[in-house]
Amino acid sequence: MTRARILLADDHALMLDGFSNLLRPKYAVVGTVEDGKALVEAAIRLTPDLIILDITMPLLNGIDAAREIRKHQPQVKLLFVTMHTSPSYLQAALEAGANGYAVKSSGRSEILAAVEKVLGGGRYITPGVGGDGLDRSEDPAHAAASLRLTARERQILQLTAEGKSRKEVAYALAISEKTVAFHKDNLKRKLGLRSTAQLTRYALDVGLI
Numbered sequence: 001m002t003r004a005r006i007l008l009a010d011d012h013a014l015m016l017d018g019f020s021n022l023l024r025p026k027y028a029v030v031g032t033v034e035d036g037k038a039l040v041e042a043a044i045r046l047t048p049d050l051i052i053l054d055i056t057m058p059l060l061n062g063i064d065a066a067r068e069i070r071k072h073q074p075q076v077k078l079l080f081v082t083m084h085t086s087p088s089y090l091q092a093a094l095e096a097g098a099n100g101y102a103v104k105s106s107g108r109s110e111i112l113a114a115v116e117k118v119l120g121g122g123r124y125i126t127p128g129v130g131g132d133g134l135d136r137s138e139d140p141a142h143a144a145a146s147l148r149l150t151a152r153e154r155q156i157l158q159l160t161a162e163g164k165s166r167k168e169v170a171y172a173l174a175i176s177e178k179t180v181a182f183h184k185d186n187l188k189r190k191l192g193l194r195s196t197a198q199l200t201r202y203a204l205d206v207g208l209i
Contacts, residue, residue: 004119054082063089066078081104
């Protein structure tokens with residue numbers, strides 16, 4: 001019997017190792033990546049049956065990576081495993097094509113159950129996500145505002161907050177420095193912020209980095 005092929009994406013090597021060790025007895029782990037841009041490239045190249053991904057990843061967050069993957073691999077199953085419990089993130093993940101959404105505090109048995117259900121064509125959402133009883137330290141208003149930004153604006157916000165210069169952001173996205181500056185000005189206006197330092201603080205607060 002052919003084993004389902006799974007691609008893993010998380011910016012923490014320990015999480016990748018943990019998922020790999022958990023899944024390999026039953027599934028074929030075909031690759032691991034640590035940033036969203038590499039995830040999109042690997043998804044297209046490896047054509048997995050299931051992708052397990054985080055939301056907060058370098059270069060490209062998981063929500064936008066999922067949207068991009070859906071354009072090329074509409075049949076692939078997507079299971080988010082993340083620290084974010086805000087309903088804004090859950091809704092954004094579902095709109096990006098998620099088949100499942102689990103939190104990182106879930107036990108091994110829950111992760112395995114989520115994988116099995118999603119691979120079987122069902123949907124899995126950790127009980128209580130976005131409701132009472134889970135961590136409410138996230139600010140849903142901030143999360144919602146972040147997710148209302150365009151994909152390009154979120155990319156520039158994330159790369160800027162990761163410490164990249166205007167020139168480095170332009171190179172990474174294959175756009176001009178003038179375009180980067182234009183989007184940064186739009187970001188400040190939309191978010192009511194005045195400086196790059198404030199953009200970085202905001203990105204930290206909403207979990208983009």
